[in-house]
Structures are given as structure tokens and as C-alpha cells.
Amino acid sequence: MPTELDLDGLQRLLKEGDVQLIEVLPENEYEEEHLPGSINIPLKSMNADSVSGLDKLRPTVVYCWDDV
Amino acid sequence: MGFTEIYDFVDGKIEWMVHGLPVEGKGPHFAMAVEVATKDGVQTCVLGSTVKDSSAAMEKGGESFCLVLNDEGIVLGRLRKNHLDPDSDELVETVMETGPTTVRPTEPAKALLERMEKRNVSAIVVTTKKGQRMGVTRLEDLRRLVEESS
Numbered sequence: 641m642p643t644e645l646d647l648d649g650l651q652r653l654l655k656e657g658d659v660q661l662i663e664v665l666p667e668n669e670y671e672e673e674h675l676p677g678s679i680n681i682p683l684k685s686m687n688a689d690s691v692s693g694l695d696k697l698r699p700t701v702v703y704c705w706d707d708v
Numbered sequence: 709m710g711f712t713e714i715y716d717f718v719d720g721k722i723e724w725m726v727h728g729l730p731v732e733g734k735g736p737h738f739a740m741a742v743e744v745a746t747k748d749g750v751q752t753c754v755l756g757s758t759v760k761d762s763s764a765a766m767e768k769g770g771e772s773f774c775l776v777l778n779d780e781g782i783v784l785g786r787l788r789k790n791h792l793d794p795d796s797d798e799l800v801e802t803v804m805e806t807g808p809t810t811v812r813p814t815e816p817a818k819a820l821l822e823r824m825e826k827r828n829v830s831a832i833v834v835t836t837k838k839g840q841r842m843g844v845t846r847l848e849d850l851r852r853l854v855e856e857s858s
Contacts, residue, residue, distance in 0.1 A: 642715050643715050644716050646723075647719045647724065647727065649715075650719075663721065672735060673725065673733035673734075673735065674732055674733050675724055676732050691709055691711075694711075696710045696711045697712055698713070700711050700715065701714075703720055703721060704720055705720050705721055705722055705814075706719065706720030706723060706837060
């Protein structure tokens, strides 16, 4: 299970560096605005293949619009 | 999938954006309430303030209402000037209207404008998911935003 992060927690983690940010919203929403440095893997496309290019040893953060 | 350190940023992209943090991308596809939300000219007070002090602040600022916040900036209630005894030493929390109507920052401006016009609402409080005050969106500013974005 992923560890939950709030905004403060994310900012602290980003300061430590070397974080992989993944937006799981659809592509068109990612294109409108996304967190700097994030990549887009829509949730419906998320599988072993789509994440194969990521470094599994690096801290990885997934996010969407909000938690509603 | 084998990740050793995985996190879920539960506050989401919207919390990042409404806190004014930088984003990349082409821009939103619809106008949002937060775009014209302002803290300017909006009176606030904290728990433990008196009605007398809050009334004086509203009078001085020319405002008809005042938001009651806790020490985290969470909106707890509202005072309406014309409902108050301006000389009262009562604490604001005993007379405030609790749970005022609020909207989220991403509320579509056009739909919000229609609702505010229908109900003759001149201003609405915009808060984060946690209830922290982002600002107040006034009807005339919302109208201008909708016209400009259409």
C-alpha cells in the first residue's frame, strides 16, 4: 500500500530530491496542467509495461486531481 | 509492481495549484472560481474576538460581513453586520452563522455564476478541501471572468 502524503509531505520529499512524480489522470488533463517534472501514466494504462521505464528503487509519487 | 518506496499524494494537483505553486502545461480548459477569489477587502476575525471589535472592523472596511477563522485559517462561520449589535461584548462564536456556504477553488465559474444570480448571492467563500479560506469570489468579478473566457 502506498504511503499517503499531503502537500507539506510532498514538498519535503521533493526537497530531498530524486523523486519520480506520476500523474494518473487522462492525457488531456495532464496536458492542461501538471506538477513540474511529472510524467503521465493514466490509471487505465497503468501496468507492468507502462511503468517498466521507471526506477523502482527511487521514491515514486502518484497523484490525481484530488482525493474526492 | 515492485516499487520499494511508493507514495500517494492524496491532496492532489488541485491543492498544489491553489497554493500558487508552479505548474507546467497548456492551461485549464474552463474558468474556475478561484481565479477571481480575493482576500482583499474581506474582513476576518478569530474565535475569542468580540462582536464590538468585529463590527468596528466591518464598519471601517465598508464590509457587510466578516469571516470567523480558527488559527489554521479554517472558516468556521460568518458574521453579518446588519444582524449584530455593534456595541455587544459577546464573543463572535456565540452569534456567528456556522458553516457558511463555500465552494471549492475548481468550481466552474459559469455554473457558479448562474447559481449565484439565481439566488441573488453577491459573494461566496472559496475554501480548500480542508476548509481553509482561499478568498471570496464576488458576483461582479465572476461575471467579468465568464465574459472574458467565453
